[in-house]
Amino acid sequence: xxxxxxxxxxxxxxxxxxxxxxxxxxxxxxxxxxxxxxxxxxxxxxxxxxxxxxxxxxxxxxxxxxxxxxxxxxxxxxxxxxxxxxxxxxxxxxxxxxxxxxxxxxxxxxxxxxxxxxxxxxxxxxxxxxxxxxxxxxxxxxxxxxxxxxxxxxxxxxxxxxxxxxxxxxxxxxxxxxxxxxxxxxxxxxxxxxxxxxxxxxxxxxxxxxxxxxxxxxxxxxxxxxxxxxxxxxxxxxxxxxxxxxxxxxxxxxxxxxxxxxxxxxxxxxxxxxxxxxxxxxxxxxxxxxxxxxxxxxxxxxxxxxxxxxxxxxxxxxxxxxxxxxxxxxxxxxxxxxxxxxxxxxxxxxxxxxxxxxxxxxxxxxxxxxxxxxxxxxxxxxxxxxxxxxxxxxxxxxxxxxxxxxxxxxxxxxxxxxxxxxxxxxxxxxxxxxxxxxxxxxxxxxxxxxxxxxxxxxxxxxxxxxxxxxxxxxxxxxxxxxxxxxxxxxxxxxxxxxxxxxxxxxxxxxxxxxxxxxxxxxxxxxxxxxxxxxxxxxxxxxxxxxxxxxxxx
Amino acid sequence: xxxxxxxxxxxxxxxxxxxxxxxxxxxxxxxxxxxxxxxxxxxxxxxxxxxxxxxxxxxxxxxxxxxxxxxxxxxxxxxxxxxxxxxxxxxxxxxxxxxxxxxxxxxxxxxxxxxxxxxxxxxxxxxxxxxxxxxxxxxxxxxxxxxxxxxxxxxxxxxxxxxxxxxxxxxxxxxxxxxxxxxxxxxxxxxxxxxxxxxxxxxxxxxxxxxxxxxxxxxxxxxxxxxxxxxxxxxxxxxxxxxxxxxxxxxxxxxxxxxxxxxxxxxxxxxxx
Numbered sequence: 079x080x081x082x083x084x085x086x087x088x089x090x091x092x093x094x095x096x097x098x099x100x101x102x103x104x105x106x107x108x109x110x111x112x113x114x115x116x117x118x119x120x121x122x123x124x125x126x127x128x129x130x131x132x133x134x135x136x137x138x139x140x141x142x143x144x145x146x147x148x149x150x151x152x153x154x155x156x157x158x159x160x161x162x163x164x165x166x167x168x169x170x171x172x173x174x175x176x177x178x179x180x181x182x183x184x185x186x187x188x189x190x191x192x193x194x195x196x197x198x199x200x201x202x203x204x205x206x207x208x209x210x211x212x213x214x215x216x217x218x219x220x221x222x223x224x225x226x227x228x229x230x231x232x233x234x235x236x237x238x239x240x241x242x243x244x245x246x247x248x249x250x251x252x253x254x255x256x257x258x259x260x261x262x263x264x265x266x267x268x269x270x271x272x273x274x275x276x277x278x279x280x281x282x283x284x285x286x287x288x289x290x291x292x293x294x295x296x297x298x299x300x301x302x303x304x305x306x307x308x309x310x311x312x313x314x315x316x317x318x319x320x321x322x323x324x325x326x327x328x329x330x331x332x333x334x335x336x337x338x339x340x341x342x343x344x345x346x347x348x349x350x351x352x353x354x355x356x357x358x359x360x361x362x363x364x365x366x367x368x369x370x371x372x373x374x375x376x377x378x379x380x381x382x383x384x385x386x387x388x389x390x391x392x393x394x395x396x397x398x399x400x401x402x403x404x405x406x407x408x409x410x411x412x413x414x415x416x417x418x419x420x421x422x423x424x425x426x427x428x429x430x431x432x433x434x435x436x437x438x439x440x441x442x443x444x445x446x447x448x449x450x451x452x453x454x455x456x457x458x459x460x461x462x463x464x465x466x467x468x469x470x471x472x473x474x475x476x477x478x479x480x481x482x483x484x485x486x487x488x489x490x491x492x493x494x495x496x497x498x499x500x501x502x503x504x505x506x507x508x509x510x511x512x513x514x515x516x517x518x519x520x521x522x523x524x525x526x527x528x529x530x531x532x533x534x535x536x537x538x539x540x541x542x543x544x545x546x547x548x549x550x551x552x553x554x555x556x557x558x559x560x561x562x563x564x565x566x567x568x569x570x571x572x573x574x575x576x577x578x579x580x581x582x583x584x585x586x587x588x589x590x591x592x593x594x595x596x597x598x599x600x601x602x603x604x605x606x607x608x609x610x611x612x613x614x615x616x617x618x619x620x621x622x623x624x625x626x627x628x629x630x631x
Numbered sequence: 632x633x634x635x636x637x638x639x640x641x642x643x644x645x646x647x648x649x650x651x652x653x654x655x656x657x658x659x660x661x662x663x664x665x666x667x668x669x670x671x672x673x674x675x676x677x678x679x680x681x682x683x684x685x686x687x688x689x690x691x692x693x694x695x696x697x698x699x700x701x702x703x704x705x706x707x708x709x710x711x712x713x714x715x716x717x718x719x720x721x722x723x724x725x726x727x728x729x730x731x732x733x734x735x736x737x738x739x740x741x742x743x744x745x746x747x748x749x750x751x752x753x754x755x756x757x758x759x760x761x762x763x764x765x766x767x768x769x770x771x772x773x774x775x776x777x778x779x780x781x782x783x784x785x786x787x788x789x790x791x792x793x794x795x796x797x798x799x800x801x802x803x804x805x806x807x808x809x810x811x812x813x814x815x816x817x818x819x820x821x822x823x824x825x826x827x828x829x830x831x832x833x834x835x836x837x838x839x840x841x842x843x844x845x846x847x848x849x850x851x852x853x854x855x856x857x858x859x860x861x862x863x864x865x866x867x868x869x870x871x872x873x874x875x876x877x878x879x880x881x882x883x884x885x886x887x888x889x890x891x892x893x894x895x896x897x898x899x900x901x902x903x904x
Contacts, residue, residue, distance in 0.1 A: 193645035193696055197672075205674075208701030209645050282647015282671050322650045409650070413745040446745050447727050448697070522653050529654050533748045542746045555727050558697060630670045 089123070096120065112370040113528075114325035116490050122482030135380070135489070139475045143383040145376050145488065146476040147434040148399040153472035158430075159437035160462045161238060161403065165190030165214035166449050167562050169225035172215040176230060178452065182459060186437060187268075188238040189226070190214030191248070196283040198244045198618025202567040210563040213449070214240075218570040218613045223251040224258065233261040237268035238313070238403065238437075243285035245272040246298055247617050250605040253306065269310035269359055269403070272298060275336040276315045278512045278628070280322035280521065285618060288509050290625035294600065295340060296347040299354040301601035310359040312340060313403060319517075320363035321409045323525020326374045327491055329363060331498035332508075332517050334381055338499075339508035341390060351390050355397035364426035364433075365407040371426070372478055373487035375402070375433025381492055404430035405439040411446040415541035416553055419443040424461050431465055432478050438462055448555040570613065577611040585610045586620050593624040636760050639687040641669040641678040643706060646696035651724060655691060658749030659756070675702060679709035682718050688760045691752075692722040692739075699726050704737035711738075719759055723747070770849035774898040775813065775820040777846040779833050783812050783825045786842075790814050790821065804877050809833050811877055822848070822877075846884070846894035854881050854899040861885070873899065 110118040137143060140150035149155070162179055164187075165172045176187055191214040194206035200218045201210045210216050217223055227237075232255065241248045249270050253263045274291040277284040284291070295312065302311045316324075316333035324332065337358065344354050362378065364371050382400035386392045406426035411419045420443050427440050440458040442450030450458070466472055478484045505511045512518075531537040538544045585607035592598040607617050640656045642649055649671060656666045667685050669678060682690045690710070692703055703722050710718055722734065723743040731742045740759065743752055780786040783801065790796050796814040803810050808831035812823040824845060826834035836845055851857055854873045862871050867886035876882030876898060885895045 193647075197645055199645075205645065205672075208698035209696060212697035213646075277647070282649065283645075321648075323654075447725065522657075525650050526654055526657050529658070529749065533750060539746075543748075552728055555729075560700075630672075 092121075112326070112487070113365065113367050114327040114370065114491070114494065116327075116370070116487065116494070119486075122486050124482060126482050126486045136479060136485075142387065142395065142398055143380040144399055145380045146479050148379065148401060148436075152434060152475040153431070153466075154475070157466045157472060158435050158462075159186045159236070160184050160459060160466075161186040161188045161437045161439055162455060162459055163188040163190050163238075163240065163405065163439045164455065165192075166556065167211040167215065167558050168566060169215055169217065169222040170228075173226050173228050173230070175452070175455075176226075179455070179459065180230070180235070182456060183463065184459060186236045186238065187230070188439060189240065191239070191241055192216045193283065195248075195614055196241060196243070198247075198285050198614055198622070200613045200615030201563065201570055203615055206563075208563075210566055211558050216562075216566045217248065217251070218566070218615070219573050219611050220251050220254055220608050221569070221573055221611065223248075223255050227252075227255050227259075231261070232256045232259055233265050238271075239268065240271045242271050242274050242277050242281075242283055243291065243294075244614055244618050245270045246294055246601055246604050247608060247614050249298065249306075249309070250601065250608045253605060254609050263306045265308065266306055267308045269313050270298070271315060271361070272312040273315045273336065273340075273361075275339060275508055275512055276318050276333070279319060279332065279336075279517045280324075281318040284628045286621065286625040287628045288513060290621070291628075292340075292343045292509070293347075293596070294621075296344045296349070297599045297601055299344050299357070300347065300349060300599055302357065303349070303353050305601075307357075309357070310401075311354065311357045313359045313361040314340065315361040317361050317363045317405055319521060320365065320407065322521050323409075323528060324521045325524050326365070326367070326370050327494045328498070328517075328520060328524060330374055330378045330381070330491065331495040331502075332521075333360065333362070334378070334385070334495065335499055335502045335508040335511070335517075337382070338385065338389075341386075342507065345390075351386075351392045352394040352397050355386060355390070355392055356394060356399075359436075360400055360402035362402050362404050362430075362435075363407050364404050364430040366410055366422060366425060368425055368429050368432075369478075369481075369484055369487060370491075371429035372432045373484050373491055375404075375430070375435065376476075376479075376484070376488045377491040377495065378402070379434070380488070381495055401436050403437040403439070404433070404435040406430070406441045408441055408445055411441060411443070412539060412542045413446040415547065416443045416447065418541050419446070420457060420461065423458060424465070427461055427465055428469075428471065431471060432476075434476060444553055444555060447553070449558070451554060451556045453554075573611055574613070581610045582607070582612045582616070585612055586616060589617065590620050590624060593621055634761075636664040636689070636756060637667070637685065637687040638664050638689050638691060638756065639667050639669065639678070639682045639685055640691045640693070641673050641681070641706075642671050642694070643673055643675055643678060643692055643702040644694060644696060644698045645672055646694050646698065646724075647671055648695040648724075649693070651695070652691075652693040655693070655723070655749060655752060659753055662753040662757075664753070664756070675705035675709045678706050679713055679715065682710065683713055683715050687718060689756050690718055690720045692720060693724050694722070695725040697725070699724060700730055700733060703734055703739050707738040721752075721755070723752075768852075770851045770897075772850050773819045774848040774850035774896075775822040776844065777822045777824055777848060777896070778843065779836050779845040780823050780825055780842050781837060783810060783823055786823055787812060790823070796821065802877055803827065804875075806874055806876075807832065813877070846896050848882075848896040848898045851897050851899055854883060854897055857897065858883055873897075 136145045139147040164175050192211050193209045195217045199206045201216050239248055256266050299311050302309050314337045316329040319332050320329040379400045383398040386398045406423045410422055423440050430438050440461050442454035442458045444454045502511045589603040592600055592603045638659050640652050642652055656668045659666045707720050719740040721741045722739055799813040799815050801812045808827045810825045814821045824833045858871055867889040869886050870883035873881035873883045879901050881899045883897050887894045
């Protein structure tokens with residue numbers, strides 16, 4: 079009997095068995111679908127994935143189109159960077175948490191800033207009331223930044239900063255701290271988020287309208303390519319799009335559409351694609367549907383590689399590689415039975431590793447209730463360390479590659495993402511689509527559908543709408559000291575009184591003048607201003623006057 | 632016609648997480664309310680102004696940034712300053728349980744924590760805005776008629792063979808120490824109850840009055856809320872919180888003196904779809 083007919087005979091037998099079995103025991107659901115509503119078949123077989131496309135679709139690790147990973151050896155050389163996002167209260171307190179995390183074996187820093195800092199307000203601005211130090215560390219002047227990195231040598235750690243509208247100000251402060259430590263800016267490594275489009279779409283910390291915001295971003299690209307060449311100048315983020323309620327497909331589609339808008343803007347500003355594209359980084363979410371998430375990461379790499387090579391005709395292979403950070407899904411965590419969240423985070427982290435992430439933040443169990451306590455943050459880091467050191471999953475590259483199901487899902491996600499990209503292109507590109515509210519509406523619809531599925535019991539969230547317990551657990555939570563706000567305001571006032579005010583005024587005037595000339599790169603002016611101890615709010619306000627403020631839809 | 636409820640959903644402070652606020656806004660719209668959403672970064676004074684201008688019945692605040700303790704009471708205060716303290720303020724977001732008493736003490740009417748079904752929030756608002764309207768609805772139908780028998784096996788032939796009713800199932804309800812058989816009849820059922828031992832209330836019933844009709848069960852929803860309301864209006868109850876009944880239902884008995892000699896059972900089935 080030939081192999082072929084044996085296969086078909088077995089297949090036929092299985093189908094008969096299925097029919098018999100399902101008559102007596104119907105399956106759990108009539109229809110199985112992923113979070114992106116991709117139908118899931120009962121079984122995937124070699125017929126879904128004819129072998130002849132291996133070279134085009136998958137290739138080898140470190141080779142175009144990078145489906146299997148961007149490095150030739152992946153985690154056999156070095157594990158992903160374990161990078162826990164942290165920050166609260168004052169710079170001194172956050173500095174302590176950073177040093178604790180580094181002592182515990184964390185390999186990179188990730189700074190959370192408070193909302194006033196992220197929106198360009200000083201701690202004493204009336205708009206900042208009640209928010210100082212709450213969701214991250216409060217930074218007003220270079221002085222705070224010096225405290226934040228006290229005793230942390232900037233040539234030894236890489237630092238990721240979640241900062242967008244005022245990204246250039248905080249990056250300049252980081253450069254200035256490096257200089258004080260004797261570390262030249264060419265040696266600094268790290269990432270600034272600097273992704274304003276997803277702020278309009280999903281996260282909300284915008285300041286200026288899209289056009290001048292895009293200019294600030296390309297200014298950073300231009301400045302860093304010569305002066306801070308090892309810094310990732312943007313982290314194009316799907317994370318917050320997913321948190322706002324998108325599906326996995328929408329997360330990749332909108333992120334890549336935004337990425338293309340940045341590439342377009344940089345090229346328009348006169349940069350060569352291969353000069354800046356190697357420093358573009360991405361940031362994705364990891365939710366619970368394990369295989370869909372793994373397939374999502376693999377599909378994203380392949381889509382970006384094709385776009386950079388074929389659409390933008392980048393020649394440097396580094397421009398083709400989608401490097402990404404992953405964070406587990408905050409919105410998947412429940413306030414009920416918070417210890418269950420440790421298990422969710424483990425699954426999500428595993429999906430990120432199976433998807434070939436370059437760095438990872440694992441959420442803490444108590445994040446649906448407050449900022450993580452030190453205990454919870456340690457368990458979250460330990461989760462990554464257990465996956466890396468005990469599970470053996472990092473010992474071969476892309477272990478799910480070749481799974482009939484995962485490959486089929488990868489193809490399907492790529493197809494659906496490309497459909498979205500086409501639609502966004504027809505709308506006039508990502509910037510236009512954002513201004514029209516297209517992505518916002520799509521995300522809201524998905525979020526509402528998901529909510530309805532939970533409320534109807536169609537989707538089960540363990541501990542929340544099923545498997546509940548009567549008594550609610552009240553874990554110890556981290557509280558930010560309410561006295562901090564007054565203390566921070568005091569410190570900033572002191573700096574305003576003791577700095578060279580004339581120098582600050584000059585720097586701010588020069589910045590104002592430069593902002594009026596569209597072709598001027600603002601980075602050197604901002605760097606001079608932060609070195610003179612101008613505040614985040616003062617610098618942001620100069621640009622508010624010149625650029626105007628974005629007021630939402 | 633019933634007045635349409637108007638709600639203002641607002642994001643105080645700098646927090647940009649508006650997934651929850653948008654979902655609540657749409658869910659309330661789906662409940663027939665008119666909803667105004669302020670958008671991001673509203674100061675407490677701006678929110679109070681919008682509430683008054685739009686003449687809303689309720690203000691819903693959402694904050695996930697930890698600033699609720701400072702911002703929510705300021706909204707209450709701003710409404711008071713403008714003479715609009717009659718507009719109730721409710722809130723939600725990432726709010727630790729231990730902050731809730733403080734916020735309620737500051738005049739926030741209610742905090743809904745993460746995981747609250749939107750249905751519950753809508754019902755709460757309806758009740759708050761119009762307490763009369765929200766009295767629980769009349770029972771839907773007679774869920775079953777309970778008949779006390781000494782032994783199921785002795786009684787069943789009459790019901791199955793003579794009347795020709797279909798026996799649905801037999802199960803033990805340990806909370807009442809009975810074994811019950813359900814027979815379907817039209818849209819309702821007969822429930823035969825056999826005492827499991829001498830402690831069983833059915834045994835006592837048979838001892839006192841012999842076999843015969845024991846109770847009427849009414850199918851309802853919102854059993855907990857209903858019991859609360861009945862209790863508040865002074866109805867005599869045997870159970871003031873629901874307990875587990877047959878068929879995965881929640882049940883509670885009213886006292887026979889409430890029903891003028893009839894023992895009533897309230898019965899809520901789990902939503903199946």
